[in-house]
Structures are given as C-alpha cells and as structure tokens.
Amino acid sequence: MNETKAKKIMETLLVPMDIRIDGERPWDIRVKDPDFYQRVLSGGSLALGESYMEGIWDCDALDRFFEIILANRMDQRIKAMGGKVIWDLITARMTNLQSRARAFIIGRRHYDTGNKLFSIMLDKGMNYSCGFWQGAHTLDEAQEAKLELICRKLDLKPGLRVLDIGCGWGGFAGYAARNHGVRVTGVTVSKEQMAYAREACRGLEVQIEMKDYRDLDQPFDRVVSVGMFEHVGWKNYRTFMRVVHRCLTPEGLFLLHTIGGNRSVKATDPWIRKYIFPNSMLPSARQIAQAAEGLFVLEDWHSFGLYYDRTLMAWYDNFRKGWEAVRDQYDPQFYRMWCYYLLSCAAAFRTRRNQLWQIVFSKGGIKHVFKAR
Numbered sequence: 001m002n003e004t005k006a007k008k009i010m011e012t013l014l015v016p017m018d019i020r021i022d023g024e025r026p027w028d029i030r031v032k033d034p035d036f037y038q039r040v041l042s043g044g045s046l047a048l049g050e051s052y053m054e055g056i057w058d059c060d061a062l063d064r065f066f067e068i069i070l071a072n073r074m075d076q077r078i079k080a081m082g083g084k085v086i087w088d089l090i091t092a093r094m095t096n097l098q099s100r101a102r103a104f105i106i107g108r109r110h111y112d113t114g115n116k117l118f119s120i121m122l123d124k125g126m127n128y129s130c131g132f133w134q135g136a137h138t139l140d141e142a143q144e145a146k147l148e149l150i151c152r153k154l155d156l157k158p159g160l161r162v163l164d165i166g167c168g169w170g171g172f173a174g175y176a177a178r179n180h181g182v183r184v185t186g187v188t189v190s191k192e193q194m195a196y197a198r199e200a201c202r203g204l205e206v207q208i209e210m211k212d213y214r215d216l217d218q219p220f221d222r223v224v225s226v227g228m229f230e231h232v233g234w235k236n237y238r239t240f241m242r243v244v245h246r247c248l249t250p251e252g253l254f255l256l257h258t259i260g261g262n263r264s265v266k267a268t269d270p271w272i273r274k275y276i277f278p279n280s281m282l283p284s285a286r287q288i289a290q291a292a293e294g295l296f297v298l299e300d301w302h303s304f305g306l307y308y309d310r311t312l313m314a315w316y317d318n319f320r321k322g323w324e325a326v327r328d329q330y331d332p333q334f335y336r337m338w339c340y341y342l343l344s345c346a347a348a349f350r351t352r353r354n355q356l357w358q359i360v361f362s363k364g365g366i367k368h369v370f371k372a373r
C-alpha cells in the first residue's frame with residue numbers, strides 16, 4: 001500500500017468523526033511523517049502509540065481525540081474495511097503471563113519507575129487508583145473520600161486484622177490504621193513501594209511485605225485489594241479468590257476495587273502491555289463473578305468509572321506541572337509516553353469503554369442490609 005492510498009484510508013475513517021488531518025482544532029492530528037498512515041494501518045494500536053512517542057504525529061488534546069475515536073468505535077470501522085483493527089487484542093497465549101515466576105515484573109517495569117515521579121502526580125497519600133469525587137473538589141479530597149468509603153464498606157473497627165493485597169505506597173494501610181485503629185498487613189511486588197510505604201506508615205500498626213499474593217496464608221478479619229486485580233490475569237482469577245477465601249475469617253468481609261471491561265478478554269491492548277502495564281488485563285463482571293462463585297456471597301457492586309476520567313485528568317495536570325522536577329531522570333520520549341497513557345485512559349473511562357468497580361464479598365452472608373455508601 002502506498003502512502004497516498006494509506007492516507008486516503010485514514011481520512012475515510014477520521015473525517016466522518018470530525019477529525020481532520022493537519023487541522024487546527026485541539027482534537028485534530030498533525031502528521032509530521034507520511035509513513036505514519038501505512039505504519040498505523042498495518043501496526044495497529046502499538047504503532048499508533050509508538051509513532052506518537054517518537055513525535056511522528058501530534059495532537060493538542062489527546063483525550064478529546066481518543067474520546068471521539070473510541071465513542072465512534074473506530075476499531076470496528078477498520079475491521080469492516082478488512083484492515084487491521086487498531087485496538088485489536090492479541091490471541092491468548094498458552095503460557096500463564098501472571099505466573100509466580102513473572103509476578104514481580106510489573107513491580108520492576110511500572111511501579112519502580114520512580115517514587116519521585118509518582119509523588120508529583122498523585123495525591124498527598126500516594127493513592128494510585130480512582131478517587132471518589134462525590135462532594136470532593138480536589139484530588140486529595142477525592143482520594144480520602146475513597147479511602148473512607150472503603151473503610152465504611154468493610155465496617156472497620158479497632159483491633160481488626162486487615163490484609164491489603166497490592167498495598168501500593170501504603171495509602172490505605174496508613175489511613176485505616178490511623179483513623180480506624182486496625183492492624184494492617186500490606187503486600188506489594190514493588191521494592192520502591194515497599195520502601196516508601198514502610199516509611200510512610202512508621203509508628204502505625206502496619207506491616208509491609210514484598211510478597212506474591214499466592215504465598216499468603218494467615219487469618220484476617222478483612223481483606224482489601226485496590227487496583228491490583230488488573231495484574232492477576234484470567235488464568236489466575238479463581239486462584240486469587242481461593243487465596244482470599246483461605247485468609248478470610250468466617251465472619252470477614254472482602255472488598256475488591258478494580259478496573260473492569262465490558263467484555264471477557266484474555267489479553268490487553270499491545271501498547272499498554274509493552275510500555276505501561278506488562279502482563280495486565282481487565283476483568284469482566286462475568287469473569288469476576290465466576291471466579292468468586294461458590295466461595296463468596298456477593299454483598300454489593302458499586303460502579304463509578306466516570307470518576308476515573310476526572311482522576312486521570314488530575315494526574316495529568318499534576319504530571320505536566322511537576323515535570324521540571326523530574327525531567328533530568330527521564331528522556332523526552334518518556335514524557336510523551338506518559339501523557340499518551342494518562343490521556344488515552346481518561347478517554348476510555350469517559351466513553352465507558354473501561355469501568356471501575358468496588359465489590360464487597362462475604363463468606364457466608366451478612367445478617368443485615370448492606371448500606372455503607
């Protein structure tokens with residue numbers, strides 16, 4: 001396919017969606033290399049992201065660009081034309097990409113990117129998950145509201161033993177111990193997170209360990225997992241639920257806070273997989289329910305994915321404003337990659353392609369109507 005034909009195909013796709021090539025509006029794209037068209041049509045989302053990272057094309061409002069193309073199902077349009085789907089998910093591999101041997105890859109590749117990077121982007125509590133913006137005006141308020149919402153749903157009381165699977169930088173552990181008097185054990189697969197969390201929770205009834213969730217085998221009154229289930233993988237969903245089940249006391253509660261997808265898949269977007277979250281994938285409601293079936297009673301399912309759009313845009317604003325403080329540690333391509341990640345994900349939540357769920361399970365069923373919201 002020559003460059004002229006490839007450009008015409010791209011224009012055929014974009015113009016009906018009111019996106020112009022080399023237009024002047026914020027959501028229009030500016031192409032700096034004619035190889036862009038053929039490269040993207042043949043290479044899909046990986047080529048789209050990589051060519052942006054390399055500066056081959058640009059857009060003043062990436063979130064608006066992605067909002068438009070996701071809302072218009074551009075992937076389906078390309079499929080109907082017989083071309084390669086831009087958001088095509090790779091065929092499921094035979095190997096377990098989230099096995100014990102590979103469990104710490106996500107820690108090294110993403111969460112160990114640098115505590116200073118995340119500190120300029122996140123709230124003061126270093127919470128790297130969706131905030132709860134109901135009544136909140138700032139990112140700090142939204143994240144504290146999320147933490148308090150989780151504590152209410154878990155009915156935390158002083159002295160309870162709480163397990164935090166995927167504890168991050170200790171935001172929930174510290175908040176729950178400080179404000180609700182519980183004893184928290186947090187586990188992470190990131191050295192940087194472990195070091196930061198231990199310091200942030202110093203003096204509190206909090207223990208932070210670097211450990212794979214499959215090695216957990218102690219009793220806890222409550223279990224919480226915030227933003228970690230996206231790294232578990234479809235082959236391990238049932239294993240994860242069994243681990244939680246064996247760690248949870250008979251009267252205990254388990255809260256799962258996770259991004260979710262509208263369809264059951266066995267892989268993720270190739271650009272996200274290569275550059276942001278290796279070996280990750282988004283669970284569907286069906287996959288979560290099947291994994292928990294026979295182990296737990298589902299007490300509550302709370303959806304507030306639109307709040308992730310606002311959270312990601314707040315992270316983007318913080319990242320952009322704080323970039324000067326960390327730019328000497330990264331190259332310009334990293335800056336473009338990180339902006340692409342935050343803004344494309346914001347659009348995915350804005351268009352409801354991605355969801356955010358908080359799900360509460362019990363072992364044998366609570367004896368009252370659940371009303372912790």
